[in-house]
Every structure is written in structure tokens, then in C-alpha cells.
Amino acid sequence: MKIAIIDYGAGNIKSxxxxxxxxxxxxxxxxxxxxxxxxxxxxxxxxxEASSAMKKLKNSGLDELIPTLTQPVLGICLGMQLLCNHTEEGNTKGLGIFDTNVIRFSNEVKVPHMGWNDIKMADEKQFFCREATGFMYFVHSFYAEICHETIATTHYLTDFSAALQKNNFYGVQFHPEKSGLVGEKLLQNFLNLKPVTHNPQPENLIK
Structure with a gap:
């Protein structure tokens, strides 16, 4: 299996x-x-940071390439946020894959949100999250609002999208690569995915 990790100058690649x-x-x-x-x-x-990351994507033409991809794509943390319509971080327009916006946590809570949070599936039939529900590791100051493409949620001051899916695009706010065996199970589920046909309904992904 050939796995491409998109290189656009964003960190955390080695993990x-x-x-x-x-x-x-x-x-x-x-x-x-x-x-x-x-x-x-x-x-x-x-x-x-979102605005500088998007600038790097545009400079390399990756902003035009990514939305055309037809194989399974997994956005992680900032990668997921950049797949949304817009993020308040740097007032940045995203790639518009997921029909939701990314906003900053209010000062009512400690920011960034850092630590382990339990995720809950919106659909118990989701294969992508199957056997991968539980505590995942989060480090972020901005979050994606819940929308019809939300497949898992968690809570920090408010409920927000922990995972999103639209057709062949998947996104997680947490870091599965830093979330132990549960995170590894989610990565394995992603790697086990077969190409999906574009349709308005989420595929059955996690158990």
C-alpha cells in the first residue's frame, strides 16, 4: 500500500x-x-497556524490538488480544520470540503485545550471509528462546529466535532498517532478503507 503524507511545512510528521x-x-x-x-x-x-499553512498550500498548488483527490484522505488536527469552510485563526478561508466553520474557544476555559477527551460516535455503524472510541489526545485552540458531516463529538466548554466525514474525506481534531492503541486502531481502520463512491451519506466506517 502506498501512503502519501502531504508535505506543506506543517509539523508533527515524524510521529x-x-x-x-x-x-x-x-x-x-x-x-x-x-x-x-x-x-x-x-x-x-x-x-x-492556519493562515500561514494555507499560504504554503497555495504556493505549492496543493490547495487546488487536495479537493480533487478521490482516494481516502485523512486530515489530522490543523489538516482537518483546513478542510472546513473557514477558520477564525488568521481569518482563513479553508478548502471547503466540510461544510462547517472553525472557531476559537472562549476565554472561559484554558486555551489551548490539551489532554485526553472521550469521543462519542454520532452513528454507531461508523466503521472508521469502530473499536476506536474512547479517549483521544487533543492539542488545539480552535474547533470545528458540529454539522451534518460530524461523525464523532467530544466536549470542552461546548460539544464540537471530534471527527468529520464527507465521501472519501475524513478528518479528526485529535491526534490518533499520539493516542495509544485506540488511536492506532483508528489509523488501521482508515488504512483498511476501500475507495468510496461520492454520495451524500457517510459510509459505514468504525465498530
Whole structure:
């Protein structure tokens, strides 16, 4: 299996590669369009600031490439947020895959939100999260509002999207690569996904 990890200058790449290695896979860090297009699975990671990350995507043309991908794509943390319509961080327009906006936690709580949170599936039939529900590790100051593409939620001051899915695009706010065996199970579920046909309803993903 060919796994492409999109390289656009966002951090936390090594921990993703190590997590894939533990599962018996190799992830290729690349910004080459042909390598990304030919991959069986694509991971869109991200640790950093949204506006500067989007600028890097535009400079490399990846902002136009990513929405055209037809194989399973997994956005992690900032990667997921950049797949949304808009984020308050840097007043940044996203790629518009997920029909929701990303907003900042209020000062009523400690920001960034950092630590382990229990995630709850919106649909018990979701294969992507199957056997991967439980406590996941979060580090973030902004969150995606709940929408019709939300497949898992968690709570910090308010309920928000812990995971999103639309057709072949998946996104998680937490870091599965830092979430122990439960996170590894979710990554394995993603790697087990078959290409999906575009339709308005989520595929049956996690158990």
C-alpha cells in the first residue's frame, strides 16, 4: 500500500510516520502531485497556524490538488480544520470540503485545550471509528462546529466535532498517532478503507 503524507511545512510528521511504522506501513512525505494522486491513502497532517499553512498550500498548488483527490484522505488536527469552510485563526478561508466553520474557544476555559477527551460516535455503524472510541489526545485552540458531516463529538466548554466525514474525506481534531492503541486502531481502520463512491451519506466506517 502506498501512503502519501502531504508535505506543506506543517509539523508533527515524524510521529505520524512512527505510528504507521508500528502498524507495519511506510508513509512517504511528499508534495509531488503525481505521488499524491497515485497513493492508495493520503494523510493531511498539521500542527501550526492556519493562515500561514494555507499560504504554503497555495504556493505549492496543493490547495487546488487536495479537493480533487478521490482516494481516502485523512486530515489530522490543523489538516482537518483546513478542510472546513473557514477558520477564525488568521481569518482563513479553508478548502471547503466540510461544510462547517472553525472557531476559537472562549476565554472561559484554558486555551489551548490539551489532554485526553472521550469521543462519542454520532452513528454507531461508523466503521472508521469502530473499536476506536474512547479517549483521544487533543492539542488545539480552535474547533470545528458540529454539522451534518460530524461523525464523532467530544466536549470542552461546548460539544464540537471530534471527527468529520464527507465521501472519501475524513478528518479528526485529535491526534490518533499520539493516542495509544485506540488511536492506532483508528489509523488501521482508515488504512483498511476501500475507495468510496461520492454520495451524500457517510459510509459505514468504525465498530
Amino acid at each position: 505520524i510516520q512512527f505510528a504507521l511504522n508500528r502498524l507495519g506501513y511506510e508513509g512517504v512525505l511528499t508534495k509531488n502531485p503525481n505521488e499524491i494522486l497515485s497513493a492508495d491513502k493520503v494523510i493531511f497532517p498539521g500542527v501550526g
